[in-house]
Amino acid sequence: MRAMEKNVNTENVRAQMRKGVLEYCILLLLAKEDAYASSIITRLKEANMIVVEGTLYPLLIRQKNQGLLQYRWEESPQGPPRKYYAITDKGREQLEEMNNAWQEIVTTIENIKN
Amino acid sequence: MRAMEKNVNTENVRAQMRKGVLEYCILLLLAKEDAYASSIITRLKEANMIVVEGTLYPLLIRQKNQGLLQYRWEESPQGPPRKYYAITDKGREQLEEMNNAWQEIVTTIENIKN
DNA sequence: TTTGGTACTTTGTCTTGCAAGGTATTAGTT
């Protein structure tokens, strides 16, 4: 009972914090190499950053519409073709902003804790 | 033009990241000392964490309804009485969860950057 | 009694995350 309630709470807490940095994580990943949606989900999961399709697909589309990403189709060794996303120059600019913003947030939290 | 667009973007980026840690910051502040809404806004602003009334009041009420906070009325030297919020035991438990969650997120980002 | 400062609250809009359900492609199996 108690334990269950705690777990639900804990998940909420983590989920909320994750939201704030999701777009940042996408750009971080794509800055290293192009990837398609399913593989992004897998990688984020490995990094403890849970994302589901219904979240990621619209997010990628938003970032593409903002000019931060572009995509190309590539055949898959098995199954339907994959939509490979790549970061654009504008995306890299935004990523730098995000790096700064992230650093600021971390510093701010440290300040509040002090 | 360019500069303006960039500023808007930058603000969005920061705003989104802030959202994820807002509740955390409130609990961090209240764990140190009781405070009323207006003073919380002032302190967060000093720490570069912009919040407005329309955001904070509902948030405090939510946290109170979750049993994380309680409040008492105190007279003000000038103006209407103040609603002083104080963190509860349950709130401190939650705060510990949040400390862990925050540490995890920071680590996760580092991992993705690596 | 009006003005200014302080404080709390609510309403309406917009964005976003996510569960759930849907479509499409390919390869292997029956």
Add this chain to the structure above:
DNA sequence: AACTAATACCTTGCAAGACAAAGTACCAAA
């Protein structure tokens, strides 16, 4: 040829939450 399983991508509907803006209330000084 039909079925199954695996892989991918996409959409819809709901709910939560941030915030601008407007509203209410209290107090003191002019």
